[in-house]
Amino acid sequence: xxxxxxADVAVIGAGPAGLAAALAARQAGAVVTILDEGARPGxxxxxxLPAAFGTIGQPAADAPSHALGHALLxxxxxxxVPVLARVTVFEARPGALAYERDGEVGVVxxxxxxxxxxxYDRSVPFPGWTLPGVVTAGAAQVMVRxxxxxxxxxxxxxxxxxxxxxxxxALQAAGVRVVAALEAAPRTALLRGVGALLRSxxxxxxxxxxxxxxxxxxxxxxxxxxVFAAHGADRVAAVTxxxxxxxxxPRRDHEQRLEADLVCVGFGLEPSNELARRLRCTMLxxxxxxxxxxxxxxxxxxxxxxxxxxxVVGIGGVDTARAEGHLAGLAAAxxxxxxxxxxxxxxxxxxxxRERAVSRTLLAAFPVLPGLYELxxxxxxxxxxxxVRLREVREAAALFGPELRxxxxxxxxxxxxxxxRICASILEGVLAxxxxxxxxxxxxxxxxxxxxxxxxxxxxxxxxxxx
Amino acid sequence: MAEAxxxxxxxxxARGPRVRLTCDGVPVEAHPGxxxxxxxxxxxxxxxxxxxxxxAPRGVFCNMGIxxxxxxxxxxxxxxxxxxxxxxxxxxxxxxxxPEAGA
Numbered sequence: 001x002x003x004x005x006x007a008d009v010a011v012i013g014a015g016p017a018g019l020a021a022a023l024a025a026r027q028a029g030a031v032v033t034i035l036d037e038g039a040r041p042g043x044x045x046x047x048x049l050p051a052a053f054g055t056i057g058q059p060a061a062d063a064p065s066h067a068l069g070h071a072l073l074x075x076x077x078x079x080x081v082p083v084l085a086r087v088t089v090f091e092a093r094p095g096a097l098a099y100e101r102d103g104e105v106g107v108v109x110x111x112x113x114x115x116x117x118x119x120y121d122r123s124v125p126f127p128g129w130t131l132p133g134v135v136t137a138g139a140a141q142v143m144v145r146x147x148x149x150x151x152x153x154x155x156x157x158x159x160x161x162x163x164x165x166x167x168x169x170a171l172q173a174a175g176v177r178v179v180a181a182l183e184a185a186p187r188t189a190l191l192r193g194v195g196a197l198l199r200s201x202x203x204x205x206x207x208x209x210x211x212x213x214x215x216x217x218x219x220x221x222x223x224x225x226x227v228f229a230a231h232g233a234d235r236v237a238a239v240t241x242x243x244x245x246x247x248x249x250p251r252r253d254h255e256q257r258l259e260a261d262l263v264c265v266g267f268g269l270e271p272s273n274e275l276a277r278r279l280r281c282t283m284l285x286x287x288x289x290x291x292x293x294x295x296x297x298x299x300x301x302x303x304x305x306x307x308x309x310x311x312v313v314g315i316g317g318v319d320t321a322r323a324e325g326h327l328a329g330l331a332a333a334x335x336x337x338x339x340x341x342x343x344x345x346x347x348x349x350x351x352x353x354r355e356r357a358v359s360r361t362l363l364a365a366f367p368v369l370p371g372l373y374e375l376x377x378x379x380x381x382x383x384x385x386x387x388v389r390l391r392e393v394r395e396a397a398a399l400f401g402p403e404l405r406x407x408x409x410x411x412x413x414x415x416x417x418x419x420x421r422i423c424a425s426i427l428e429g430v431l432a433x434x435x436x437x438x439x440x441x442x443x444x445x446x447x448x449x450x451x452x453x454x455x456x457x458x459x460x461x462x463x464x465x466x467x
Numbered sequence: 468m469a470e471a472x473x474x475x476x477x478x479x480x481a482r483g484p485r486v487r488l489t490c491d492g493v494p495v496e497a498h499p500g501x502x503x504x505x506x507x508x509x510x511x512x513x514x515x516x517x518x519x520x521x522x523a524p525r526g527v528f529c530n531m532g533i534x535x536x537x538x539x540x541x542x543x544x545x546x547x548x549x550x551x552x553x554x555x556x557x558x559x560x561x562x563x564x565x566p567e568a569g570a
Contacts, residue, residue, distance in 0.1 A: 039550075050499070050552070052499035052500035130525060134528070135527055138531055139531070143508070144476075147501060147505040148475065148476040148477050149509055150474045150475075234524040272533070384518070387518050417535035418533065418536075421534065453535065455544075
């Protein structure tokens with residue numbers, strides 16, 4: 001029997017944007033339901049330890065933004081807004097969505113939907129990147145901050161952007177020896193990033209917190225370096241690192257081999273945009289090339305009754321997410337028929353514009369370096385799910401042309417359970433760097449139901465229910 | 468933080484009572500609140516799956532439900548090990564060609 005819920009506003013995602021959206025909508029009077037894939041609300045940044053772990057001994061020292069997280073989580077709990085945890089939303093239409101939980105299907109009917117689905121690490125393929133023990137930067141943070149594990153003994157951390165610092169400090173706090181901390185971007189990117197941070201008081205505090213922890217750690221961040229290859233039979237045992245030029249292109253003149261049992265990689269973030277694509281929201285390229293739903297000044301997408309906030313409309317960090325969530329929550333409540341005073345809207349809109357401006361500068365400081373896609377060798381897998389090698393993509397492109405849909409049919413790249421979440425940006429990256437294919441010629445990939453794999457039985461049940 | 472023995476940062480005594488699961492028939496001890504992926508990681512098991520075409524070892528990659536690399540069968544149902552929390556008596560089976568001994 002399908003579980004059905006009715007609400008004025010359904011919020012998908014319980015990170016800073018989703019929590020702020022739910023609170024704002026609730027305070028405007030709306031009946032709100034939050035849906036989240038995690039076991040507990042908080043999202044990736046306000047990750048809460050399992051209740052069974054008790055409360056003694058937090059892992060790493062709390063960052064300033066975590067006070068905001070505690071406040072949001074507390075306020076949501078006090079507001080009585082239900083959080084449906086551990087649910088995977090696999091279908092959305094204006095006014096209704098379907099989720100799976102432990103093999104059971106649920107349907108939420110809501111006058112307004114807020115997409116606050118967040119983001120995940122952008123991956124760049126290199127030889128050996130599929131070996132067990134090579135994980136994303138976010139994965140390492142979950143291990144330490146969410147599960148209180150020491151994920152390895154000797155780690156190499158590589159990637160680009162400000163999120164490398166919290167990853168490094170988390171690993172250090174867990175007692176992992178970081179044998180190399182590699183930022184692919186040149187030092188000038190860091191300086192531009194610092195310039196962006198200085199324009200926001202909250203970000204200044206957050207940056208100072210991580211910078212201080214990093215300086216105390218004694219670690220050195222090597223700028224213009226990255227991981228070239230991971231080695232091992234059935235788990236990572238060693239890595240080759242090396243220098244890259246300003247565009248990220250590997251230079252083969254300074255290669256070093258290091259022993260390591262953990263490799264953490266994160267080349268910026270990409271938005272979790274599959275529900276926005278499934279809802280057929282008009283999608284735009286963000287400044288980092290990611291596909292994001294177009295939103296108006298009040299976070300409304302092109303589809304009536306669908307709003308979006310936070311990382312899914314452009315990587316921007318926790319303060320932008322909260323400001324946008326708040327605004328989207330007000331707008332969603334108003335769409336559902338609740339009255340929101342114009343001055344509340346004006347204040348929320350102004351704050352959103354301010355925060356987003358800071359994020360844009362920060363994002364621009366750490367662009368996706370196109371040359372990094374030259375790290376992959378001909379045998380390197382570019383699609384993990386379907387085991388598709390770079391060479392096969394090149395051969396298919398030579399035969400059939402560089403259209404993503406054609407390449408998908410010819411090679412199966414992007415047809416596995418990740419549904420392109422990991423490999424879509426990789427395919428664009430390698431086509432651009434290896435074959436000179438302009439990424440802007442590719443249209444935004446369509447998202448089919450289910451947007452995450454579920455049992456056929458669940459899919460049929462949901463489609464029957466939704467009609 | 469002081470170097471602690473084993474991969475669990477909190478003393479095992481503070482993690483609540485142990486639960487027992489099996490992975491491909493091998494017993495694994497874990498604690499409530501741990502995910503299946505992390506309980507297996509703590510048990511030093513890195514390979515959770517063999518890839519579809521090449522049979523290559525795969526394990527935790529994103530740890531947040533995005534990549535589906537940690538897809539295992541839990542009590543008969545295909546499930547992401549990084550999102551499922553352990554339960555006493557849980558039966559975890561890896562998918563794909565059988566892993567070689569010691570993997």
